Structure formats: structure tokens, C-alpha cells
Amino acid sequence: MALYVDIKKKLGSFRLDVQFEAGNEPISLLGASGCGKSMTLKCIAGIETPDRGRIVLDDRVLFDSEKRINIPPQERRTGYLFQHGALFPNMNVLKNVMCGVRRKCSGAEKEKIAREMLDRMKLGGCEKLMPSMLSGGQQQRAALARILVNEPEILMLDEPFSALDSHLRFELERVLSEVIRDLGKTAILVSHNRDEAFRITDKLAIMNNGRIDVYGGKKEVFADPLTRNAAAMTGCKNIADAVITPDGRARIDEWGITLRIPNTNKHADCVGVRMHDIHPGPGENEYIFTVADVVENPFSYTVMLSAGREYRAIGMELEKPVWEKIRADKVQVNIPPEAVLLLTKQALKGYNGNK
Amino acid sequence: MDWFPLLNSLRIAGISSVIVFFAGICAAYYIARAPRVLKGILDVIFTLPLVLPPTVVGYLLLRVLGPRRFFGAWVLEVFGLRLTMQWWSAIFATTVVIFPLMYRTARGAFEAFDENLAFAGRTLGLSNTFVFWKIRMPYCRQGIIAGLVLSFARALGEYGATSMICGYTPGKTATVSTTVYQLWRTDDDMLAFRWVLVNVAISAVVLLAINFLEKKNKRGRND
Numbered sequence: 001m002a003l004y005v006d007i008k009k010k011l012g013s014f015r016l017d018v019q020f021e022a023g024n025e026p027i028s029l030l031g032a033s034g035c036g037k038s039m040t041l042k043c044i045a046g047i048e049t050p051d052r053g054r055i056v057l058d059d060r061v062l063f064d065s066e067k068r069i070n071i072p073p074q075e076r077r078t079g080y081l082f083q084h085g086a087l088f089p090n091m092n093v094l095k096n097v098m099c100g101v102r103r104k105c106s107g108a109e110k111e112k113i114a115r116e117m118l119d120r121m122k123l124g125g126c127e128k129l130m131p132s133m134l135s136g137g138q139q140q141r142a143a144l145a146r147i148l149v150n151e152p153e154i155l156m157l158d159e160p161f162s163a164l165d166s167h168l169r170f171e172l173e174r175v176l177s178e179v180i181r182d183l184g185k186t187a188i189l190v191s192h193n194r195d196e197a198f199r200i201t202d203k204l205a206i207m208n209n210g211r212i213d214v215y216g217g218k219k220e221v222f223a224d225p226l227t228r229n230a231a232a233m234t235g236c237k238n239i240a241d242a243v244i245t246p247d248g249r250a251r252i253d254e255w256g257i258t259l260r261i262p263n264t265n266k267h268a269d270c271v272g273v274r275m276h277d278i279h280p281g282p283g284e285n286e287y288i289f290t291v292a293d294v295v296e297n298p299f300s301y302t303v304m305l306s307a308g309r310e311y312r313a314i315g316m317e318l319e320k321p322v323w324e325k326i327r328a329d330k331v332q333v334n335i336p337p338e339a340v341l342l343l344t345k346q347a348l349k350g351y352n353g354n355k
Numbered sequence: 356m357d358w359f360p361l362l363n364s365l366r367i368a369g370i371s372s373v374i375v376f377f378a379g380i381c382a383a384y385y386i387a388r389a390p391r392v393l394k395g396i397l398d399v400i401f402t403l404p405l406v407l408p409p410t411v412v413g414y415l416l417l418r419v420l421g422p423r424r425f426f427g428a429w430v431l432e433v434f435g436l437r438l439t440m441q442w443w444s445a446i447f448a449t450t451v452v453i454f455p456l457m458y459r460t461a462r463g464a465f466e467a468f469d470e471n472l473a474f475a476g477r478t479l480g481l482s483n484t485f486v487f488w489k490i491r492m493p494y495c496r497q498g499i500i501a502g503l504v505l506s507f508a509r510a511l512g513e514y515g516a517t518s519m520i521c522g523y524t525p526g527k528t529a530t531v532s533t534t535v536y537q538l539w540r541t542d543d544d545m546l547a548f549r550w551v552l553v554n555v556a557i558s559a560v561v562l563l564a565i566n567f568l569e570k571k572n573k574r575g576r577n578d
Contacts, residue, residue: 047474073477086475090493100479143475150479 002186003154007043007053007063016040016050016210026180026187028197028218030233031207037190040207041156044188045080046073057153057186079152083159085143087131093118093142094127100146117145121175137168141175148179155180155187161196169196176200194235198222206230213347228343231272236341238314239272250340255314256307259285260337268342273335275302275317280326283334291329305333356546359526360534361553363442367517367530368510371449372457375506378450379457380499383465384487405455409515412451416520420447440521442528448516453506460502464495501568508561512554 001021009016016036020027029037042048044055046062049070055063057078062071087096097114098107105113118124121141131139140160147155157176161169177200180187191197197204198218205215208229214221225231231239242250244261250271251258259271289305292313301323306313316333318326386397404412420427420438427438438444468491476486492499514532521528523537531554538547 042474045474045478047477073474074480074482076478077480078478080475080478082471082475084471086469086471088472088476088490090490099476099481102480146479 002058003044003188004054004056005040005044007040007050007055009039009043009048009050009052011039014210016043018207018210018212020205020212020215022186022188022203024185025203026189026201027203027205028189028191028201029205029207029212030191030194030197032192032233035207036210037207038158041080041158041188041190044076044154045078045156046071046076047080060153077151077153079147079150079155081140081143081147081155081157081160084136084163085131085139087134087139087143087146089131092128092130093123093134096131096142097146097149100148100150102149102151113149114145117149118142120148121145135168136164137172140164140172144175144179148183152183152185154185155183157187157189159190159192161191161193173200192233194233204234206233208347211347225272225341226343227347228270228272228345229347231341231343236272236274238275238278239270239343240312241269242271244268250342254312256311257285257287259335259340261340261342262338264342266342267344269345270343272341272343273314273339274341275315277339278305278314278316278333278335280316280318280322280331280333282332284337285335285340286332287334288330288332291331294323303331305331356549357526360529360531360550363445363528364511364530364532367442367445367449368507368513370443371446371453371510372503372507374446374450375454375457376503379454379502379506380461382454382458383461386462387465401458402455404451405459409448409452409513409517410519413448413516413519416447416451416516420444420520440524440528442521444521445513445517445528445530448520449510449513452513452516453509456506456509457502460505461495461499464498464502465491467498468494497568497571501565504561504564504568508558511557511561 002024003022006019007016014036016039018036018040029040031037039048043050044062050063050065052065053063054061054065061067061069062076063069088099091099094111094114097118098110101110101113103113115127118127121144123138123141123145126134126138126142131142134142160176161172164172173196180200187201189197189201202218203216204218204221205212206221206225206229207213208227213227214225214230221230222234225234225236228239240252240254242252245251245258248261248263249258250261252271261271287307289307291303292306293304295302295304300320301318303316303318303323304313305316382401386394389397417439418424422428422431422437422439430436430438472490472494473486476490477483512532514536517530518533518536523529523533529537531550535547535550535554538550
């Protein structure tokens, strides 16, 4: 394994307790803000010190509380991309990148390396500009150039898109994906956006309150998120407490319905149904719901359905023409049993870091 | 007009500003990293001279540096050097009085610093010294210069603690402020007024400089 992390840290009432391993592959740490994602990266980079634990990168022990090893951040060789790039505001773009050149060589050679990397990041011509004159996307690419000339052994991307407008995000996303692939080393993306995490990385670790709830291949995690928090983080909007009855159904009092569920002996105390898994028309788990509200999105409608006044509404997402054909106060829908996600409120022990 | 008081005031203020520049920045930098309780205590101690009457500062200094007090007596015995009533004795007084000004402004400037810049520098392998002098200090430059100018101006006008620790000896320990007092006391109104004008002129220049720096600072942030 290229990266091994097992750390504990207490900060006031917050406890960070994270264990995971990763190969030379991109992984995502997905979680709500304040769940400890950035803190985990900072511990790996050596900017923060865990109370206890061990961090190993490619057979180099970066941190070991028992052996009292704590390599300073300068020697860890971790490429850390910050939210706003963290370019030094008092130096121009070229000087910024030259600061990062790791190879011991003359100033002229450093400049050559920096210029080449800026060209690769499509920033040729911006060398003499101050960082404040660059757009958000250019700043991030300049910061990336500075990291790459530093020859890092691991890439850590701390919400790199959050300061960007949506049309710039996609562009930077493409650049980052390419860089990650070319580097061929471990890359950790910290994000709270499931879409970008899914697109950029192969594996997902879903964090909640200082712990990793679920860790696995991205497709498996999306198909079976296991915990309530992970389901929410992967974008499941309809989640409710449920009681599994002896005949293998889920009674959901909040929604006022009882759903047939996949045959399984998995323990579950809540269920989730993704908005696009509710279909109009007859079928298994078929109900007639009152339309409580209709929300128009750019390319779809979100139809809020309720079994009655006293129940919480659930959302169904339909393409525009489909809903425009239906348009009724009451609709018949069906929910395929295999689309019902069986979830637990607490993370199960033993699943953590399964692969 | 004998210009000695101005010269003396300038060298006292200059030297104490240099001392306070380094001491204030060190204190500001390390206090931000201190544990909370220690931080609270040190902050009170470092800021105290700002609110204490200068005469109290002078009194406390005399208790330590006076020729019959333990430290003053020890220096006198070992080096044959009297710490009070010298022209440079005033440096002790002004340094203590202006220290809080430098410390406070430097701390404010450091608190506005984006720590991620330092983190980024360190993960790139840049030494802590480089990060401090080439990234942190330039970022906080305007605040720190403003603090330094303010400290210098305050040192120029220091009266209470200075007069207690080095008195008024014409041509030896006289400063602008002690001269004004002495001239007023001896009814030499004309000369006293001239020194007052000198003092006002210097202070006005200093304040203009601070305003200029602050404006420049704001413009820099808006970019």
C-alpha cells in the first residue's frame, strides 16, 4: 500500500479517528464541512500533528507516535493544493512556481523548469503577473504547477473547486484528472460534492463526525451506501427511519408507507430511495400519492409526493416532458424493491476500510 | 537654538524603535502560538505599559535599574556603570512604553495573515525562516511599518518615564519633551513655544505617514 493512515486527534469536543489505506490511485474523502476531512490531510502533510497513530507513505514513516517520529512538512513531499491556491501574493506567478522547484540547480535552470510547467498548465504568458491578477481557475493551475515542480510523492487536493464558478470547475477538473493520471501516485481529493468526487477518483471514503463511515469502490458505495450519512453524501434525498417487519418489509412511519425490500438479512434501521428511482405508473410497491409541491429544475421537475397531510413528502425527479404529460394532483408511482437502500444510522464496525 | 534635545530625542526614539521592532514582532509571533492561558497572561503583561501612567513605568524601572536596587547595583559593581541619569537611560523608558504599540499592531497584522500561505510554503519544502521573512513579513509589511512609525512617534514624545529615569540635564539627558517642561517652568515662553512647534511638526509628519500607509494597505487588499 502506498499510503497507510491511522491517526487520532482530539480538538475540544471533536475527535478525529481515521484509518485507511490507499494504493497509487485517486481516492476521495467525501463529507460535510467540519467532519475532519481537511484535518486528515493536514495531518498527512505534517501541518497538524495527531495525538496518536501512524502515517506511512511508500515505506517512509512520516509519523509514528510510539516511535516518536514526526517528519517536518518540508521533508514529507506532499503536494497540497489549497482551496484558494495559496499563491504567495507578494511574488509573481513565475517566482511562485520557482519557489517550488525541488531540484538543486541554478536560478536559470529553475526558471526553465518553472516556465515549462506553466506552459503545461496553459499559463504561458502569465509569468510576470501577480497572483491577484489571475482568475480563480488560473490561480489553481499556477498552484498546481508549483506543486508539480516540487515532485510530490502524493497529491492532496483540499476542495480545489470550491472557490470557482461552475463553468471554471469543469475545466480545472479535467486538468486535475490528467495530472493525477500522469503522476500515477496516490491522490486524495477532499470534497463535499459527490459528482466531482465520482468523476475524478476511483474510491470513495465517506466521513462523518471525525470517522470514515464507509470506504470502497465508488460504484459500490453509490449502489449500497450502507449508512444514512453516506446515502445523504452520495445524493440520496429521500431518507427516513424504518422498521423491518418479520415478513421482510420496511415500515416507514414518516412517509406512511410500507415497502417491499430486497431479500436480505442485513441489519437496517432506515431506508433511502433516490429521487430517480421512483417511477410513475403501476409496478411493485405501487402507491397513489398526493402531489404536495412541484419544483422546476433547469432540465427536470422535482415532484414532492405525500401519502397524506400528516406524512413527510418524498421527492421524485422526472424529465420535463414526462411530468408535463402527467400533471395531476394525484399520481400513481412504483418503487422497485431493489432500488430501496437499506441503511443504518451508525457505521457498522468492520466495514471501515474494507478494500 | 541648541538642537541637542532634538538630536537626543531622535537617537533615543530611533534605538528604542529598532529594539521594539524585533522584540515586538517576536512577542507577537510566538504569543499567537502559545497555549491559551499563557497567551492571556502574557498579553496582559505586554499591553500593561500602554495603559499604565508613564510615571508608574518610570517608578518600576527605577526599582530595578536604580543604583541601589538589585540589578542596578549589580551592574554598577561589576561594570562600574550607572544605569540611570545617562542619556541612554531614556531608552529603557521609551522601549517599555512603546513596546505595546509595536506588539499590538504586529499581532493584528499577523492575525490577518492567511496561515495557508505558510502551510503551502512548508509543504513545498521552504524553510521556516524563508516562510517568515519572504512570505509572512511582506504580507504583513504595511501593518508592521505603521506600528513601527507609531512607536517611533510615541518614543519621541515620551515624557513621564524618561524624566524619572534620566532627569533633565541640559546637553546631556535633555529631550524635546523634558526641555519644553523645563523652559515653561523657567518662564522662557518663546523658546518653549518653538520646541512645541518642532514637536507638533514631527508628530504631524508621522501621522501623515501612517495615513498614507493605511491607504496603500487598503488599496492593496482591494486588488
